[in-house]
Amino acid sequence: MAVGAVSNGIESDVNRWQYLNRFLTTPGPFTDDEATLGDEIIQRISSMKILVIGAGGLGCELLKNLALSGFKDIHVIDMDTIDVSNLNRQFLFRQADVGRHKAEVAAEFVEKRVKGVKITPYCGKIQDKDEDYYMQFGLVICGLDSVEARRWINAMLVGMVDGDNPDSLKPLIDGGTEGFKGQSKVILPTMTSCIECQLDMHAPREAVPLCTLATIPRQPQHCIEWAHIIAWEEERKDITLDTDDPEHITWLFQKALARAQEFNIQGVTYSMTQGVVKNIIPAIASTNAIIAASSCNEALKLASSTNPGLGMPGSNNYMMYSGDEGIYTYTFEHLKKDDCPVCGNLAKKIEVNSNITLRELIENLAERPEARQLKKPTIRTEAKSLYYQAPPSLEEQTRPNLDKKLTDLVSDGEEIAVSDPAYHQIQFRFKLLFRS
Amino acid sequence: MTTTPPVLQGPTAKEKKYDRQLRLWAASGQAALEDAHLLLINSGPGVIGVEALKNLVLPGMGHFTILDSAVVEEKDLGVNFFLDEQSLGKSRAQETCKSLQELNPDVQVDFNSQTASKFLSKPDALQPFSIILVASPLESKLLSQLSEHCDSSGVPLFYMHSVGFYVHFSIQLPHAFPIVDTHPDPVTTTDLRLLKPWPYLIEYAQNKTKGLDAMDHHDHGHVPYLLLLLHYLGDWQKSHDGKSPANYQEKNEFKKLVNSAMRRNNPEGGEENYEQAVAAVLKNLNEPTPNSSVKGVFQAEECANLSAQSANFWVIAHAISTFYTKNGVLPLPGAVPDMKARSSDYIELQNVYKSKARQDIAEVFKEVQSLEIKLGRTKQIESSEVEAFCKNAAHIKLIRGSPLHISAASTTLDWSDKASSAAMLLTDETSHFLLYVAFLAYDKLYDEKQIAPGIEAIKEDATIMTKYANSIIGDLLSQAGKKSSEDVEKAKTRVGKLCAELARAGGGELHNISSLGGGLIAQEVIKVVTKQYVPVDNICLFDGINSTSSVLRL
Ligand SMILES: [Zn+2]
Numbered sequence: 007m008a009v010g011a012v013s014n015g016i017e018s019d020v021n022r023w024q025y026l027n028r029f030l031t032t033p034g035p036f037t038d039d040e041a042t043l044g045d046e047i048i049q050r051i052s053s054m055k056i057l058v059i060g061a062g063g064l065g066c067e068l069l070k071n072l073a074l075s076g077f078k079d080i081h082v083i084d085m086d087t088i089d090v091s092n093l094n095r096q097f098l099f100r101q102a103d104v105g106r107h108k109a110e111v112a113a114e115f116v117e118k119r120v121k122g123v124k125i126t127p128y129c130g131k132i133q134d135k136d137e138d139y140y141m142q143f144g145l146v147i148c149g150l151d152s153v154e155a156r157r158w159i160n161a162m163l164v165g166m167v168d169g170d171n172p173d174s175l176k177p178l179i180d181g182g183t184e185g186f187k188g189q190s191k192v193i194l195p196t197m198t199s200c201i202e203c204q205l206d207m208h209a210p211r212e213a214v215p216l217c218t219l220a221t222i223p224r225q226p227q228h229c230i231e232w233a234h235i236i237a238w239e240e241e242r243k244d245i246t247l248d249t250d251d252p253e254h255i256t257w258l259f260q261k262a263l264a265r266a267q268e269f270n271i272q273g274v275t276y277s278m279t280q281g282v283v284k285n286i287i288p289a290i291a292s293t294n295a296i297i298a299a300s301s302c303n304e305a306l307k308l309a310s311s312t313n314p315g316l317g318m319p320g321s322n323n324y325m326m327y328s329g330d331e332g333i334y335t336y337t338f339e340h341l342k343k344d345d346c347p348v349c350g351n352l353a354k355k356i357e358v359n360s361n362i363t364l365r366e367l368i369e370n371l372a373e374r375p376e377a378r379q380l381k382k383p384t385i386r387t388e389a390k391s392l393y394y395q396a397p398p399s400l401e402e403q404t405r406p407n408l409d410k411k412l413t414d415l416v417s418d419g420e421e422i423a424v425s426d427p428a429y430h431q432i433q434f435r436f437k438l439l440f441r442s
Numbered sequence: 443m444t445t446t447p448p449v450l451q452g453p454t455a456k457e458k459k460y461d462r463q464l465r466l467w468a469a470s471g472q473a474a475l476e477d478a479h480l481l482l483i484n485s486g487p488g489v490i491g492v493e494a495l496k497n498l499v500l501p502g503m504g505h506f507t508i509l510d511s512a513v514v515e516e517k518d519l520g521v522n523f524f525l526d527e528q529s530l531g532k533s534r535a536q537e538t539c540k541s542l543q544e545l546n547p548d549v550q551v552d553f554n555s556q557t558a559s560k561f562l563s564k565p566d567a568l569q570p571f572s573i574i575l576v577a578s579p580l581e582s583k584l585l586s587q588l589s590e591h592c593d594s595s596g597v598p599l600f601y602m603h604s605v606g607f608y609v610h611f612s613i614q615l616p617h618a619f620p621i622v623d624t625h626p627d628p629v630t631t632t633d634l635r636l637l638k639p640w641p642y643l644i645e646y647a648q649n650k651t652k653g654l655d656a657m658d659h660h661d662h663g664h665v666p667y668l669l670l671l672l673h674y675l676g677d678w679q680k681s682h683d684g685k686s687p688a689n690y691q692e693k694n695e696f697k698k699l700v701n702s703a704m705r706r707n708n709p710e711g712g713e714e715n716y717e718q719a720v721a722a723v724l725k726n727l728n729e730p731t732p733n734s735s736v737k738g739v740f741q742a743e744e745c746a747n748l749s750a751q752s753a754n755f756w757v758i759a760h761a762i763s764t765f766y767t768k769n770g771v772l773p774l775p776g777a778v779p780d781m782k783a784r785s786s787d788y789i790e791l792q793n794v795y796k797s798k799a800r801q802d803i804a805e806v807f808k809e810v811q812s813l814e815i816k817l818g819r820t821k822q823i824e825s826s827e828v829e830a831f832c833k834n835a836a837h838i839k840l841i842r843g844s845p846l847h848i849s850a851a852s853t854t855l856d857w858s859d860k861a862s863s864a865a866m867l868l869t870d871e872t873s874h875f876l877l878y879v880a881f882l883a884y885d886k887l888y889d890e891k892q893i894a895p896g897i898e899a900i901k902e903d904a905t906i907m908t909k910y911a912n913s914i915i916g917d918l919l920s921q922a923g924k925k926s927s928e929d930v931e932k933a934k935t936r937v938g939k940l941c942a943e944l945a946r947a948g949g950g951e952l953h954n955i956s957s958l959g960g961g962l963i964a965q966e967v968i969k970v971v972t973k974q975y976v977p978v979d980n981i982c983l984f985d986g987i988n989s990t991s992s993v994l995r996l
Contacts, residue, residue, distance in 0.1 A: 021516035025487060025950030029606065032900070034946040035939040036987055067957065070523050074953035091461045094500055097545050119526055121519070185466050186965065186975065190989075222664075224788040225780050252452065269785045276452055281465065288465040291497040292968065295961030302954045303607075303986050313607055313987045325989045329965050330625060331976040335984075335991040 019122075023048075026076055029312045041311035051309050052078040054144040059083050059132060059159060061108040063289050064149025064181055066098045067298030069112055072147075073120040075306045080116075081126045081143070083135075084109040089250070095291040132159055137166055140176065145309065147301055148180040151287065153208060154428070156180060157348075160193070160201035161432045164349045167196045177317065179304050181297040182208075185288040186329035188297040191340065192304050192317030195349065199323060199340040202348035202432070207340070226266055226273035230282040233261035249284045258283060293329065300325060345435075353421045353435035360440040364392060364415060365408040371424065371436075383426050387416055395427070412438065456548075463501050470623075471972035476504040478971045481571040483558050483580065483588075484510035484535070486894065487951040489522050490604035491577040492538050493960025496524070498967060499542050505550045506542070507571070510535035511557040521953045558584050568597070573971060575600045575963065579888040579949075582850035589614060589846050598970045601846055602963055603881055606947030607986035608940075609959035610881045613966060613978055615843030618744055620755045622830060623974045626837040633775050633836060634726050634795075636671055637686050640774075646794055647672035650787075659708040666783040666791050667719035671727070674700050674719075687727065697723045715782040730771050732836060739840045740766070750817045757823060758831045759838075761809035765802070773802035773832040803832045841979045847996070849885040855914060857921050860996045865922035867994065868915060869929040874983040874992035876911075876933055880940035881983075883910035894949025900942075907941035943987075955986045 020027070030047045037043070056077050058068050061084035072080055086108050088099045098115040099108070109127035117125050128135075132155055140146070140162060150156055160178065168174040180201065181190040189207075193200050218224070219232045238247055238258065248254055259279040266274045280286065307315030316337070317323045324340040327333075345354040356374075358367060368383055385392040392407050392415055394400040407415060416422065418440040423433045457464060464472060480503065482491045488510060495506060512518075512534040518525050524541035525534070535553035543551045554561060561567055562584055568574070568591050576588060578601065585601065592599035592614055602611035635643065651665060651673040675686055678696055687696040697720050704716035732740075739745060740763040744756045766772055776799025778792045807828045814822060831838070847855055857864050867875035887895045887907050895903040912934050919926060962982060969977040981994040 018516050022520040024517050025521050025947075026952060028946065028948055028950055029952065032946055034606075035942040071954045071957055074521060074523060090455075090458050093546075094460050094463055094502070097496060097500055100544070101547075119523060121527065222783070222785045222788075224783060224785055256452065270789045271785070277457070277461070277464075280453075280461075286462070286465065289462040290466065290965075290968075291500040292961045292965040295493065295497050295964070296958050299954050299958035299961065300989060303958065304989070306952075306954060307987075315987075316989050322989070329962075329975075332978050332993045333962060333966075333982050333991055334993075335989070337988065337990045 023076065026074075030076070030310055034313065036313050038311055038314060043310075043312060047310050047312075048076065051076040051306075054309055055079045055081065055142055056305065057081045057083070057140070057143040057146045058149065059146065059155070060149040060151075061098075061112040061127075062086065062092065062149065062151065063095045063291070063294040064183065064298045064301075065108070066096045066112055067294050068147055068149050068302055069098070069116045069125065071299055071302035072305065073116050073123040073125070075302060077305075077309075078123050079126075080123065081128065082109045082113055083128045083130065083132055084112075085129060085131050095289060095294055097291070132162075137162070140166060141174065143176055145305055146176055146178050147305055148178065149298060149301070150180075150182070153205075156201050157205075157429065157432070160195075161348050161429060163193075164195040164200055177308055179301045179308075181301040183289060183293045183297050185290070186293055188293050188327045189325060190297050190300040190304065190327075191324040192308070192315065193323070194317055194319065197319050197342075198317060199342040200346060200349045203343040203346045203350075204324075204340055223265065223269055223271060226262070226271055226275075226278060227282050229262040229266040229269070229271060229274055230258065230279050232265055233258040233279075234283050237261045237265075249280075255280055255283065293327075296327060296329075300327075347434040348432055353437040355437045355439055357439050357441050358412060360413045360418070361411055363409050363411055367412060368393070368408075371434075381426065381428060383424050385422055385424050387420055387422050392416075392422065412440075460502060467968070467972050467974050471968075471974050472502065474972045475968065476502060478503055478572050479505040479507070479570055480967070481507050481509065481568070481574045483561075483574070483576045484508060485512070485558070485577050486579055486949060487518070487521050487956075488512065488534065488538075488577055489951045489953060489956035490602055490609070490959045490963070491575055492522060492524055492542070493957045494575065494602075494963040494967065495538075495542055495960075496545065497961060497964030499545045499549050499551065501968070502546060502548050503967075503971070505552075506539075507552045507554060508535045508539050509554045509556065509558060509561055510538070511555055521951055521956070523953070562587055568595075571597065573598050573600075573967060575602065575967070578603045578885065579894060581892070582848050582853075582885070582889045585846070585848050586850075589848065593617075593845055598843075599846065600963060600967070602959065603884070604951045604956040604959045605881075605884065605944050606950065606952060607955055608877060608881075608944065609955060609962065609984040609986070610878065610982070611959070611963055611966075611978075612846050612981045613843075613970070614846050615841055615970070615977070615980070617843055618742070618753075619841040619843055619970075619977075620739070620753075620759075621839045621841070621973050621976060622755070622834055623972075624834065624837045624839050625975050626834075628777070628779075630725075631837060632726060632777065632779055633730050634668060634778070635730060635771070635774060636668070636675065636727055637729050638771055639672060640798055642798070643794060644672065644676075646791075648676070659705065662705060663708065663710075663713045663715060664782065664784050664787065665715055666787060667715050667722060667781050668778070668791065670700065670715060670719045671722065674703065687723075690724075693723055693727055696727070718781055730836070732766065732772055735839050736772070736836060739763075739838055742840065748813065748817055750819050752817070754823050754827060755831075757810055757813055757817075757819075758806070758828055761806045761813060761828075762831065762835055764809050765806050772835040773806055774799045775833050775836070776800075777833075799832070803829050806832055839976055841977070844980060847882065849882040849889070849914075851886060851890040854917050855882065857918055857996070861918060861921040862923070864996050865918055865924050868918070868933045869927075871936075872990075872992070873994065874985060874990070875994060876937045877940050877983050877985060878981060878994060878996075879911050879914050879937055880907065880944055882914055883907040883937075883941055884944050886910045886914075896945035896948040900945045900948065904938070904942040904945035907945060908938040911937045911941055952986075955984075958986070959984065 031043050033043055061082050087105055088103050088108055090104055098112045103111045107129040109129045113125035113127040163176050163178050166174050178193040219228055223229050259276050263274045304315045307313050322337045322339050324338055326336045344350045345352045382395045384395050391404055393404045421437050423435050425433050484491050514525055514529040514532055514534050514537055524538045529537035533555040535555050539551045539553040596616040599614040647669045650669050687693045701720050704713050739759050745759045748760055776795045778795050807825050810823055867873045884895055966977050969975045978993050979995055984991045
């Protein structure tokens with residue numbers, strides 16, 4: 007009887023997965039000659055541990071796609087809870103789930119729908135986990151809306167690579183969307199261009215100068231930013247701004263509206279206030295579907311060799327997608343940068359005026375795209391400590407250096423290393439060239 | 443002590459739920475979506491259509507009907523996320539309908555378990571639907587019937603394939619499909635009329651830049667760059683026979699002129715407004731000539747020969763074409779980008795543009811009204827529609843829909859006037875045209891055997907498909923009046939590989955690729971229904987092996 011049950015199970019499995027398994031067992035005209043398809047591949051995919059970072063718009067799609075692509079041991083990390091504005095695209099969530107953790111609800115839903123798939127949720131931050139945790143996975147897929155989180159996991163995976171242990175190299179597949187646009191890419195840490203190498207592909211929104219906000223606003227957005235950055239600080243310093251609190255948004259909206267009226271500026275709305283303050287990026291189901299499926303497609307090809315995919319050194323690794331005018335994709339090879347602070351081995355050359363102080367140098371660095379997020383940098387050269395944020399004794403000891411000129415601290419062409427608690431594994435290396 | 447007054451313009455529950463999409467297509471787009479009734483004619487594994495529907499149910503498209511005669515089998519559960527164990531043995535249309543409905547209580551999802559041929563035999567079967575999606579495979583006879591219905595009723599029709607790693611879809615749009623709200627990129631499409639300023643703008647700029655040299659640093663650094671450019675253009679014209687910088691070289695010289703006038707002896711060692719002026723020279727110093735797409739609209743027969751029944755679009759287009767003939771420019775859009783300036787100066791300048799734009803709109807509106815009287819139209823066009831048209835007049839688009847290519851067992855495809863452009867694509871490896879040919883061969887074989895290629899015999903079917911593909915290529919060459927070449931022969935070999943990869947699928951879909959295709963199709967449906975952004979015209983292919991895509995106009 008037991009035997010019968012098992013064989014029935016196998017038979018239904020064979021029936022159930024027949025479309026997928028055809029591709030995992032039968033080579034096609036483009037399949038690599040070296041690839042060995044068959045039961046072994048099916049087994050490899052179903053036992054591979056795969057990590058999905060983010061259970062939002064992309065994450066929901068990724069979990070569904072992976073579960074229906076033969077992956078059976080899926081883990082998912084997300085710290086967020088479900089908001090009503092997620093429901094227009096995050097299809098694993100219902101009105102009744104609002105307020106619950108995304109990772110948990112998403113995992114439950116997909117497990118229930120797709121028999122035999124195990125999804126392990128973790129409701130928290132990626133930063134809570136260490137190298138040992140990430141080492142267990144065969145592949146990591148990101149569906150994130152935060153550049154910071156992408157940079158963190160990228161640095162972690164690059165740092166984990168051990169030349170003597172091939173299993174330490176975890177392919178990273180990353181997708182992102184904004185409105186009708188998106189991109190997906192495959193990264194082989196240390197071997198091909200990484201997230202840090204690609205930072206220039208995501209141009210930051212230009213910040214409006216503070217003096218414009220304070221004295222000469224011209225746009226409704228300027229009035230909103232003023233309410234957000236200046237008025238709140240002046241009038242409600244003791245209350246922590248919660249951009250999800252309608253009372254707070256209403257307060258900012260009213261402030262911005264009054265200021266706009268004062269300057270005869272039109273166009274401040276509640277929705278715009280929310281958009282500016284929360285830095286809302288438009289998001290729709292269709293673009294998420296396209297980008298998540300493209301990411302999962304690369305995962306399947308990478309794990310199975312059923313067909314060649316993106317990401318091998320010397321070949322295309324990046325697909326840009328745009329859907330507002332027709333449909334347009336641009337698939338290319340993004341090149342690894344030798345002076346990438348995460349995966350490169352050269353320091354980035356920067357020209358500086360040798361008469362500026364160390365403090366001014368730190369301010370200048372914070373304006374560079376790669377060092378944009380440096381809030382509390384620690385700086386040293388090969389030989390000495392220039393400025394340490396912590397411990398307090400060292401901070402005190404190095405503080406006087408802040409007001410010294412660069413000429414008194416480093417020599418022309420010397421390398422400095424900058425680190426920051428926000429990116430503990432990344433060391434930004436700069437070679438300082440004195441401007442004559 | 444202060445309490446925040448109650449929210450006056452706070453979002454409704456619906457606005458909250460749809461916030462992230464309303465920022466793309468606004469309330470007008472949402473209303474159009476909610477009015478739509480879509481029919482999905484499903485067949486095969488049927489996943490791509492259902493995935494498309496998922497992406498349309500979520501944003502709240504109004505009404506769906508799924509036509510699918512299949513009964514849920516074990517193999518459906520490995521590829522369709524909207525079915526589970528409980529669905530086995532039940533109607534696939536009904537079961538998917540149930541799961542999709544759960545995604546959004548605001549929409550109406552209906553099902554029909556008849557076969558397509560039974561359903562289509564009823565005379566008015568298609569009457570309720572405003573848009574139709576068809577998943578391959580479908581008998582060519584039925585596809586032709588659908589294509590004819592959509593052609594005569596002006597209903598958009600999508601025909602799609604998801605086979606293994608490949609996706610194809612074609613869109614048959616109505617013969618005239620005009621779009622006003624194309625959402626052009628505001629940075630590259632700003633129209634400031636610097637080379638065609640209207641008299642008041644010249645006068646205003648002269649006034650505001652009078653005594654520029656005598657201004658103190660603060661004033662000098664706050665003159666809006668737009669006025670600076672007009673000022674220095676005046677200087678330039680004096681030394682260039684009244685002409686403006688016309689070519690790249692002259693524009694560069696003009697740039698230098700502006701740059702050299704920047705004050706550097708101020709505390710900042712430079713001026714942001716001058717930097718903005720310099721940066722704007724190449725971008726904004728352009729003749730506001732209508733592009734070919736706008737000219738195409740003006741020259742269209744529908745624009746020239748209005749009738750009482752003409753669509754509003756054509757009446758307004760006609761009025762704008764009259765405006766253009768009279769004024770030599772299109773109506774001013776009226777938007778001014780942000781620039782370094784004092785608040786009051788900027789607002790004043792903005793108002794100069796806004797009031798000129800309003801004046802232009804009024805002129806067009808007057809013309810529209812006189813046309814309405816002349817034509818004896820009973821329903822008047824609202825000024826808001828004229829205003830929206832005027833603001834985007836330089837970026838309107840007209841798509842001329844053409845019928846689907848239907849690849850049938852016994853007939854030869856007619857490429858009509860597209861034959862020579864299609865023949866050119868045979869040797870363009872990046873175009874994915876050969877993949878399209880492979881799909882045509884796939885349909886031909888299906889139509890002959892009524893079973894998906896590769897199910898019974900991968901190799902044999904691949905060989906037959908390759909033979910069909912080669913004869914499609916041969917027919918195309920003869921219709922284009924071209925001879926084969928070495929490159930075309932190579933293309934025939936390449937198409938064989940594509941046919942083999944299609945046959946490998948055995949009529950199967952990969953969930954993942956269907957999900958991607960469903961994303962593409964949903965996006966295009968949204969663009970077609972909202973008449974916003976620019977839809978694919980008219981064939982799209984996605985290659986999941988190389989992660990590349992193409993749009994072909996054939
Ligand atoms: Zn790198």
